[in-house]
Amino acid sequence: MAAPVVLASPLAAFQARAKRCFEARQPQLCEQALIEAEALQRQASARSAYPCQTLLLGVQADLVMQQMQAGRGAEAIADLQAATHGCAGL
Numbered sequence: 001m002a003a004p005v006v007l008a009s010p011l012a013a014f015q016a017r018a019k020r021c022f023e024a025r026q027p028q029l030c031e032q033a034l035i036e037a038e039a040l041q042r043q044a045s046a047r048s049a050y051p052c053q054t055l056l057l058g059v060q061a062d063l064v065m066q067q068m069q070a071g072r073g074a075e076a077i078a079d080l081q082a083a084t085h086g087c088a089g090l
Helices: 010-024 027-046 049-068 074-086
Strands: none
Touching: 010 027, 010 049, 010 074, 027 049, 049 074
16 A cells, blocks of 8 residues: 655745755745745735734745845744744644
């Protein structure tokens, strides 16, 4: 019997990709994470989850800064962790 396939939630997939963007400094990872963040923050807005939306907007700013080679290092990772925690269930 084959093991069941478990798909990561969109938030978990975003978190993993954004973290890799911040750590690996790969522009294509940052671009994909930006697209995912935009979709998530629109979902948050549609659910009136404004604190979550605000956290995601902050992470989007961090991703753009990373693309511009002006990353915030540990602060960006902390913002990502806060967004992941603040958007649980999204």
